[in-house]
Amino acid sequence: MSIYTGLVFGMAREQFLLVADHLEIEDQDRDRLLYPKRAIVVSIPLHTDDGQTQVFQGYRVQHHLTLGPTKGGTRFAPQLDVGEVAALAIWMSWKCALAGLPYGGAKGGVACDPQKLSPRELEAVSRRYMQEMIPFVGPNTDIMAPDMGTNEQVMAWFMDTYSMYKGHAISEVVTGKPVSIGGTAGRREATGRGVAHLIKLALEALKLRPSACTAIVQGFGNVGSVSAYILAREMGVKIVGLSDHTAAYYDRAGLPLDSIEQHVKGKGHLAGWSSESSVDPAHLLTLKCDILVPAATERVITAANAPHLACRILAEGANGPTTPDADQIIEERGDIFVLPDILCNSGGVIVSYFEWVQDLQRLFWTEREVNERLKDILDVTFGRVVQRAEKDRISHRLAAMTIGVEKVREGKKLRGLFP
Known part of the structure; x- marks a missing residue:
C-alpha cells in the first residue's frame, strides 16, 4: 500500500518505469529512486470573513535531498491531493538534475480555491501554511516558489512568516518574491x-x-x-x-x-x-x-x-x-x-536557482544577465536531450528523463545508504 495514488502520480510512476527499463535499473533500486523521502500533511484552519471556521488540507512533498536542498512550487488549487503533489515533486527532481541544478525536487500546496478567498483570508491561509512548514523547510533544506494559485505576494508572506520566526530577514527561503525584498529581475517571465x-x-x-x-x-x-x-x-x-x-x-x-x-x-x-x-x-x-x-x-x-x-x-x-x-x-x-x-518549462526553476544564489551572496544581477545565463543553460540542456535521443534512438521525453534519473541515481550510489 502507498499513500501516493491518483492519475497524476500513476502517470509519473509509469514514466519512471520506462526510464528504469531503458537504463536496466535493478528492481531493488527502483523504489528508492521513485518514492519521496518525506511527505508532510497539515491542517490549515481559517477564521473566515463571515465569522465561521474552515479547515483546509496542506501538503509538502520532498522527493530527495541527495544533491542539495529540495526546490519546488506551492500551488493553491481546489482538488489538490498528496498524490498530485508527489508526482510534481518527482518531475521537479528530474528537471533540476537535467538542468544541472544542485537541487532535489519538491512540491506543495493547499487544497483551496484562492479565487473564493478574500485578500485577508488568502494571507491567513498563506501564513498558516508556512508556519506549519517551518520545521521542514529552509534555505538549505527546501526552498519554495510560486505555482498555480500563488504569486509574488504569497511568497512575500511566506518569507515574512519564516523570517519573523527566525528573528531576521531570510530572503533565500523562497524564490519568486518581489524584487524589492530580494527577488530577481526576470523571474516572473x-x-x-x-x-x-x-x-x-x-x-x-x-x-x-x-x-x-x-x-x-x-x-x-x-x-x-x-x-x-x-x-x-x-x-x-x-x-x-x-x-x-x-x-x-x-x-x-x-x-x-x-x-x-x-x-x-x-x-x-x-x-x-x-x-x-x-x-x-x-x-x-x-x-x-x-x-x-x-x-x-x-x-x-x-x-x-x-x-x-x-x-x-x-x-x-x-x-x-x-x-x-x-x-x-x-x-x-x-x-x-x-x-x-x-x-x-525548466526556465522557472533555473531562474529561481539564480534568485537563491543572489540572495545567499547578497549580490544581484541585471535582468539582461539573468536572461543570458538562462539561455546558456537552456542551449546546453536542449543539445544534451537531442543528442541523447539520437544516440539511444529514443523519444525526447525518454532522453530528458533518462539524463535526470541517471544523475540522481549516481548521486545516491556515491553517497550510499545511511544505516
Missing part, C-alpha cells in the same frame, strides 16, 4: 521566456522560419501569456489560438494580442473578449498550427486527441500535459518534435 527560447531552438533544428509559423497556446496564465508575447513580438510567430479556463479563441489570420492583453488586464480572464472567434476549448488542441503550447494543467493530451494533433512542435509549458498513452501515439506518428515538460 522566466518560465514563459524559456518555453519561447526552446521553441526557437526547435525551429532552428527543423529549419523553419518563425515568421512563417503559427502557434496555439492553451492556458493564457503567466507561462502561456509570456510565451505568446515573446513568440509574436520578438520572433514574429503568428498566434492563431489562445485559451484559458474561461474561453478559447482561434483565427487562422492571427489573433490581436494587444486587444486581448487589454481585455485580460481589465477582466482577469479571456471570456467576453469576442464571440466571433470562439471555439470549443477541447477542440483547440487539434486545430492546425506549427507550434502547440499546452501551458495549463496535467493530462490534456490523451490517447483520444493525440492522433488528431496538427502541430509540428509540441512545447509543454505545463507539467505533465501529455499522458503516457498519448506519448506512445505521438512517438509512433514520428512527425511531431516534442519539447518535454522537464526541459520546456
Whole structure:
C-alpha cells in the first residue's frame, strides 16, 4: 500500500518505469529512486470573513535531498491531493538534475480555491501554511516558489512568516518574491521566456522560419501569456489560438494580442473578449498550427486527441500535459518534435536557482544577465536531450528523463545508504 495514488502520480510512476527499463535499473533500486523521502500533511484552519471556521488540507512533498536542498512550487488549487503533489515533486527532481541544478525536487500546496478567498483570508491561509512548514523547510533544506494559485505576494508572506520566526530577514527561503525584498529581475517571465527560447531552438533544428509559423497556446496564465508575447513580438510567430479556463479563441489570420492583453488586464480572464472567434476549448488542441503550447494543467493530451494533433512542435509549458498513452501515439506518428515538460518549462526553476544564489551572496544581477545565463543553460540542456535521443534512438521525453534519473541515481550510489 502507498499513500501516493491518483492519475497524476500513476502517470509519473509509469514514466519512471520506462526510464528504469531503458537504463536496466535493478528492481531493488527502483523504489528508492521513485518514492519521496518525506511527505508532510497539515491542517490549515481559517477564521473566515463571515465569522465561521474552515479547515483546509496542506501538503509538502520532498522527493530527495541527495544533491542539495529540495526546490519546488506551492500551488493553491481546489482538488489538490498528496498524490498530485508527489508526482510534481518527482518531475521537479528530474528537471533540476537535467538542468544541472544542485537541487532535489519538491512540491506543495493547499487544497483551496484562492479565487473564493478574500485578500485577508488568502494571507491567513498563506501564513498558516508556512508556519506549519517551518520545521521542514529552509534555505538549505527546501526552498519554495510560486505555482498555480500563488504569486509574488504569497511568497512575500511566506518569507515574512519564516523570517519573523527566525528573528531576521531570510530572503533565500523562497524564490519568486518581489524584487524589492530580494527577488530577481526576470523571474516572473522566466518560465514563459524559456518555453519561447526552446521553441526557437526547435525551429532552428527543423529549419523553419518563425515568421512563417503559427502557434496555439492553451492556458493564457503567466507561462502561456509570456510565451505568446515573446513568440509574436520578438520572433514574429503568428498566434492563431489562445485559451484559458474561461474561453478559447482561434483565427487562422492571427489573433490581436494587444486587444486581448487589454481585455485580460481589465477582466482577469479571456471570456467576453469576442464571440466571433470562439471555439470549443477541447477542440483547440487539434486545430492546425506549427507550434502547440499546452501551458495549463496535467493530462490534456490523451490517447483520444493525440492522433488528431496538427502541430509540428509540441512545447509543454505545463507539467505533465501529455499522458503516457498519448506519448506512445505521438512517438509512433514520428512527425511531431516534442519539447518535454522537464526541459520546456525548466526556465522557472533555473531562474529561481539564480534568485537563491543572489540572495545567499547578497549580490544581484541585471535582468539582461539573468536572461543570458538562462539561455546558456537552456542551449546546453536542449543539445544534451537531442543528442541523447539520437544516440539511444529514443523519444525526447525518454532522453530528458533518462539524463535526470541517471544523475540522481549516481548521486545516491556515491553517497550510499545511511544505516
